[in-house]
Amino acid sequence: MSVSVDPTSSEPGPYGSAPVPASAPTDAPTDARAGVGAEAGETADAVLRPHAEDAFAAELAALAAQDDRPRPARWRLSPWAVATYLLGGALPDGTVITPKYVGPRRIVEVAVTTLATDRALLLLGVPGTAKTWVSEHLAAAVSGDSTLLVQGTAGTPEEAIRYGWNYARLLAHGPSRDALVPSPVMRAMAQGLTARVEELTRIPADVQDTLITILSEKTLPIPELGQEVQAVRGFNVIATANDRDRGVNELSSALRRRFNTVVLPLPETTDAEVDIVARRVDQLGRALDLPAAPDGVDEIRRVVTVFRELRNGVTADGRTKLKSPSGTLSTAEAISVVTNGLALAAHFGDGVLRPGDVAAGVLGAVVRDPAADRVVWQEYLEAVVRERDGWKDFYRACREVSA
Ligand SMILES: Nc1ncnc2c1ncn2[C@@H]1O[C@H](COP(=O)(O)OP(=O)(O)OP(=O)(O)O)[C@@H](O)[C@H]1O
Ligand SMILES: [Mg+2]
Numbered sequence: 001m002s003v004s005v006d007p008t009s010s011e012p013g014p015y016g017s018a019p020v021p022a023s024a025p026t027d028a029p030t031d032a033r034a035g036v037g038a039e040a041g042e043t044a045d046a047v048l049r050p051h052a053e054d055a056f057a058a059e060l061a062a063l064a065a066q067d068d069r070p071r072p073a074r075w076r077l078s079p080w081a082v083a084t085y086l087l088g089g090a091l092p093d094g095t096v097i098t099p100k101y102v103g104p105r106r107i108v109e110v111a112v113t114t115l116a117t118d119r120a121l122l123l124l125g126v127p128g129t130a131k132t133w134v135s136e137h138l139a140a141a142v143s144g145d146s147t148l149l150v151q152g153t154a155g156t157p158e159e160a161i162r163y164g165w166n167y168a169r170l171l172a173h174g175p176s177r178d179a180l181v182p183s184p185v186m187r188a189m190a191q192g193l194t195a196r197v198e199e200l201t202r203i204p205a206d207v208q209d210t211l212i213t214i215l216s217e218k219t220l221p222i223p224e225l226g227q228e229v230q231a232v233r234g235f236n237v238i239a240t241a242n243d244r245d246r247g248v249n250e251l252s253s254a255l256r257r258r259f260n261t262v263v264l265p266l267p268e269t270t271d272a273e274v275d276i277v278a279r280r281v282d283q284l285g286r287a288l289d290l291p292a293a294p295d296g297v298d299e300i301r302r303v304v305t306v307f308r309e310l311r312n313g314v315t316a317d318g319r320t321k322l323k324s325p326s327g328t329l330s331t332a333e334a335i336s337v338v339t340n341g342l343a344l345a346a347h348f349g350d351g352v353l354r355p356g357d358v359a360a361g362v363l364g365a366v367v368r369d370p371a372a373d374r375v376v377w378q379e380y381l382e383a384v385v386r387e388r389d390g391w392k393d394f395y396r397a398c399r400e401v402s403a
Contacts, residue, residue: 049287051147052100052140059085060141062095072116074192074234075142079112082141086112086134100137101130102276107262108134114260115142115194120215120237122200122256125264128330131240134264135196138238143193148184152199161185161197161210162220175224182229185211185237186220192234200239201251208255211237215258244328266331270316273304273331280335281342288339290346296353300338302394303358306385307334310366310376315384322380325366325373337361359397377402 053060060076063085069078077085086108088099101108114121115138123131139146150160163186169179188195200208214220218231239259241251251259267273277300284290307329309315313322327333341357349357366380367373381402385395 052136053144053146056085056098056100056137056140059095059097060144062091062093063097063141066091066093066095072234074232075116076144077141079109079116082112082138083108085141086137099279101134102272102279103130103265103267107264110260111138111262112142114262115236115238117260118218119260120239120258122251122259122261123238123240123264124243124261126243126266126330127328128332129264129266130331131242131264132198135198135238135240139194139196142236143188143234145193146196148188148193149196149198150184152197152201152203154202154204156203156207158207158210159183161207161214163222177225177227180222180225185214186229188237189214189218189220189229189231189235192232195235195237197237197239199241201241205250205252209252212252212254212258215255266311270301270304270308273308273334274301276331277304277334277338281338284335284339285342288343290339290342296338296342299341299353299355299358300334302355302391303334303337303362306362306380307331307365309384310380320384322384323376325368325376327365327368327373329365333365337365355394355397356400359394360401363398363401 063077063081067078067081069080071078075082083105084097086099086101087105089097091097111121111123111134121138123135125131136146139148150156159181161183163183164181165175166179166181169176173179182190185195185197187193197203197211214231215237218235220229220231222228267276274297278297281296281300305316309322310324311329313324314320315322337358338353338361340361341353344357345351345353363377366377381395381398385391385398388395
C-alpha cells in the first residue's frame, strides 16, 4: 500500500530541515551570504540569509513566466531555464538573470540534465568549489524549495534519511502515520521535489546505503506500519562530497552507480576567480550593509593571485617553484578574506580596501599549521611578494601582521 506524507505537516524532522519559518535556524550552510535582490538588512528582523528561492524569487518568477520549453514533471522550470538561472543571461523582456555559478556551461547542463533522469546527482570537488551553493540553487530552480536538506556527518543516523518517530505519540497511540516524523528525503519523495544530501561521504557507510533502495526502487518502506512511500515524479537527490574526504567513508560502488558524478573544478584562470570573488563580495557586502568597494578590485586580484600561486606551487609567470601550505586556499576563503577586509575598511578605515585590511586575513588562511605553514609563508613573502612591482604596501602590511 502506498501512502502520502502530509506536505503541510508542521512536524519538524528530528535531523533534517522542515518547513519551518524562514527565520528559524536550518541546516543550511551558515555563512551569511544573500543574493542580489535580497532585502536583508532593510529591516531589523530581516533574515540573515534568505534561502535561494526567496533571495532570487523575482528572477525565478521572470524565468517561469517566459519559459515556454517543456518542463519535466513537477519542475518549476525547463532544464534550459534552470541552466540560465545558474549561469545568468538576459530574458526576452529584458530581465537580467545574475550568474550564480561561474564556470563551464557544460558542467551545469550535465548537472541539470541528470536531475531530469532517474539517476541522482553527485557534485564532487575540492573544498570551496561551490558544491553546496550549486546544489542549493539547483533545488531552488527545479523544485522551488532548497530546504529539504540532510547534513551529512559522522553521526548522521538512518532516521535522518528515512524517518523517525515522535516518541510521545508513539507511546500514547502506538505506531501510526501520526507518530511518524518524515525525513527531508521522505518528504521530497512524497511531493516530487529535490532532496539534498550534504557531505555524503562523511555519513557512515551503512547509513549511506539506506539511499540505495530509495534511488533504485524509488520507494521507502515503513515496515512498522506495513506501508511504503513511493516517490512521485519529480523526485530526485543532489548529494555533495568533498574530494579531500575521500577515504573517510568511500561511497560503495552500489551507491555510486545510482549517481551521475559531476566534478566542480577550481576556477581555470585568475580573471575568472577574481570575477567570482568580486561578485560574491559585492552580494555579501550588500547583505551586511558594507559600502561598495569600487577600488577594491586591485586588492581582490592580489588576494586571488597569492592564493592561486600558493595553491599551484608555482608563481603566475611559471618561473618560481613554491611550497604549498596545508590549507586549501579556496575561492570561498578568498571571498571571506576580502569580505572581512571590507568590513575592516568600513568600520575602522575610510571605506577603501587597502593592503592592510586583507593582510591579516591572508596570513590566517595561509598559516594553518603554525610551524610548517609559517616557513612556507615567510619564503613566499621574501622571495615573491617583496620583489613584485606595486606590491610594496602589501609586503609591508604582511610583515607587520606576520611579526
Ligand atoms: N565557480 C564559482 N562560481 C560562483 N561562486 C563560487 C564559485 N566557486 C566558489 N564560489 C563561492 O564560494 C562560496 C563557497 O562555496 P560552497 O560553500 O558551495 O563550497 P563547497 O564546494 O560546498 O565547499 P565545502 O567542500 O567546503 O563544503 C560560495 O559563496 C560560492 O558562491
Ligand atoms: Mg559544501
